[in-house]
Every structure is written in structure tokens, then in C-alpha cells.
Amino acid sequence: MEKRILGLDPGLAILGFGAINCTQAATKGQNTAVNMLDFGVIRTSADAEMGQRLCTIFDDLHTLIQELQPDLVAIEKLFFYRMSSTILVAQARGVVMLTLAQHNLPYIEFTPAQIKQALTGYGNADKSEVQDAVARELNLAEIPQPDDAADALAVALTAWFQV
Amino acid sequence: MEKRILGLDPGLAILGFGAINCTQAATKGQNTAVNMLDFGVIRTSADAEMGQRLCTIFDDLHTLIQELQPDLVAIEKLFFYRMSSTILVAQARGVVMLTLAQHNLPYIEFTPAQIKQALTGYGNADKSEVQDAVARELNLAEIPQPDDAADALAVALTAWFQV
Numbered sequence: 001m002e003k004r005i006l007g008l009d010p011g012l013a014i015l016g017f018g019a020i021n022c023t024q025a026a027t028k029g030q031n032t033a034v035n036m037l038d039f040g041v042i043r044t045s046a047d048a049e050m051g052q053r054l055c056t057i058f059d060d061l062h063t064l065i066q067e068l069q070p071d072l073v074a075i076e077k078l079f080f081y082r083m084s085s086t087i088l089v090a091q092a093r094g095v096v097m098l099t100l101a102q103h104n105l106p107y108i109e110f111t112p113a114q115i116k117q118a119l120t121g122y123g124n125a126d127k128s129e130v131q132d133a134v135a136r137e138l139n140l141a142e143i144p145q146p147d148d149a150a151d152a153l154a155v156a157l158t159a160w161f162q163v
Numbered sequence: 164m165e166k167r168i169l170g171l172d173p174g175l176a177i178l179g180f181g182a183i184n185c186t187q188a189a190t191k192g193q194n195t196a197v198n199m200l201d202f203g204v205i206r207t208s209a210d211a212e213m214g215q216r217l218c219t220i221f222d223d224l225h226t227l228i229q230e231l232q233p234d235l236v237a238i239e240k241l242f243f244y245r246m247s248s249t250i251l252v253a254q255a256r257g258v259v260m261l262t263l264a265q266h267n268l269p270y271i272e273f274t275p276a277q278i279k280q281a282l283t284g285y286g287n288a289d290k291s292e293v294q295d296a297v298a299r300e301l302n303l304a305e306i307p308q309p310d311d312a313a314d315a316l317a318v319a320l321t322a323w324f325q326v
Binding site for chain 1: 212213214215217218221241246249250253254255256257258260261263264265270
């Protein structure tokens with residue numbers, strides 16, 4: 001059985017995405033295989049109006065979902081930065097959650113600590129350790145760029161470990 | 164010249180709206196007239212999933228804009244409450260701003276203090292004074308209910324005073 005998981009690292013300026021394909025063994029406890037399908041980012045310009053930036057996220061994410069046809073979405077939970085940036089990210093995140101609901105896509109959320117724990121075995125791992133684990137798990141010769149795409153693959157892998 | 168202004172008080176559980184029609188005199192400084200077109204709220208259930216609640220806001224707001232055909236939208240600026248509720252409101256607000264952009268609708272934002280100042284003459288007015296002013300300006304026998312609808316009419320009137 002195959003399962004496609006789309007990982008998302010939502011932001012307003014850059015929204016990272018990473019899709020993986022998981023082949024599950026029929027018997028529980030058997031080996032399962034995972035491979036990378038696609039990764040990248042949706043960018044919105046800081047010069048554009050807020051509404052236009054949200055339209056870009058909405059339109060591009062719709063296109064991405066239609067292309068990738070995921071079975072499940074994994075999202076990095078909103079982390080509390082400064083209040084002003086949290087509001088901007090939350091506005092973008094609202095549009096992401098709307099889009100997922102319009103496609104009837106189930107999603108799981110993971111905190112940064114849960115993602116670090118899942119990929120490296122401890123919740124305080126630094127960014128490069130998580131990125132190394134992403135490349136290793138997916139047999140990639142290089143760490144996916146930019147960071148937001150690697151982060152999105154990390155959250156997709158976290159979902160794979162758990163489902 | 165007529166101008167329709169749609170006031171919005173965005174929230175996740177209750178989004179207040181209030182539409183007014185302004186007749187502008189041809190000569191600046193002449194009297195202008197304003198009257199109430201419609202007011203009410205879009206409600207989403209706390210029992211529903213976040214994505215479904217955002218879909219309700221998106222769909223109902225689209226319908227409302229198609230029905231009311233506003234020329235301008237006035238929105239109450241996001242006020243900083245507790246972080247967790249701010250994130251919920253910001254997510255709903257992101258969907259509102261997306262919807263306005265999809266309709267190419269210009270919008271103006273006002274802080275609570277600006278709205279109080281515009282309607283009562285001072286920025287520290289309490290809620291009932293603002294509501295009384297809304298009823299008086301629009302020649303309404305009663306204060307519009309619920310509060311979120313009255314707040315939305317207040318922000319629409321604030322835009323009318325300024326444009």
C-alpha cells in the first residue's frame with residue numbers, strides 16, 4: 001500500500017513543501033520504504049499587498065495539491081515568535097488550512113521538538129542534524145534547499161514514522 | 164455619487180458585518196447622507212474542525228460580497244489579546260483578506276481607538292457610547308444586535324467619516 005504525505009512549513013514570505021511516497025508492508029512490523037517525490041517553496045513578495053500574497057499561497061497550494069495528490073498532510077505547528085510575525089504567519093496558516101479543508105485533506109500537526117525527536121532521537125537537535133537525517137532517510141546526495149523545503153520534508157518524515 | 168461600505172469585525176467564532184450606503188454630495192463640504200443597508204454575523208461552530216470553520220467564513224463572505232456589492236471594505240485592526248486567541252483570530256483574518264483580494268476589493272483598517280474617536284469624539288469611549296452613536300448616525304430605533312454587528316457598522320461609519 002502506498003501513501004503520499006505532503007509536509008508543509010507554513011510562512012507568509014516562504015512556504016516550504018516536501019512530498020514523500022511511503023510504501024507500507026502488508027504485515028505490521030515489516031520493512032517499509034520511503035522516497036522523495038518533490039520539494040520546493042511557494043514564495044510571496046514583501047512588496048505585494050497582504051491580500052495578494054495570500055492569493056498566491058491559496059492558488060499555488062491548490063495547484064500543488066492537484067499535482068501531488070497527497071493522502072495526508074503534515075504541518076509544522078505554529079511556533080511563538082514575536083507577536084507581529086506570529087500574526088503574519090497565522091494569517092498565511094489560515095489560508096493553508098482553508099485550502100486543505102477544501103480538498104478534504106486530513107492533516108497532522110507536529111511541534112518543532114516532535115520533529116527533531118522523530119528524526120534525530122532527541123528534541124534539542126540543531127537544524128543541521130535534522131537536515132542530515134532528512135537527506136539520509138531519503139537517500140539524497142545533498143541536503144534539500146532552501147531550508148524551508150528541508151523542514152517540510154522533515155515534518156513529512158515525522159508523519160511517516162508515526163502513521 | 165453613492166458608495167457602499169462594508170464594515171467587518173473579524174473573528175473565528177463570530178464575524179460581524181455591517182453595510183452602509185453613503186450618498187456623497189458633488190461639491191466637497193456639502194451634506195452627505197448615510198443609511199444602513201444590512202448587518203449581521205457569520206458564525207462558525209466551536210465543535211467544527213478549524214479548516215471547516217475557515218471554509219464557512221470563506222464561503223459566507225463570498226456570498227455576502229456578491230449580495231452587497233460593496234465599493235470599499237473597512238476592517239477593525241487586530242487587537243492583541245492572549246497569544247492563543249490572537250492566532251485563531253489571525254487565521255480567520257487571513258481568510259477574510261484572501262476573500263477581499265479575490266474580489267479586488269480595497270480595504271481600510273482602523274484600530275479600536277480610531278473607531279471610538281471617529282464615532283464619539285474621544286478614543287477611550289466605552290462600548291455602549293459607540294453603539295449609541297451607531298444607532299444615532301444611522302437613525303436606528305434600536306442598537307443593532309449582536310455586538311459584533313454593531314461593531315462592524317461602527318467601523319463602516321469610521322470609513323465613511325474619512326473618505
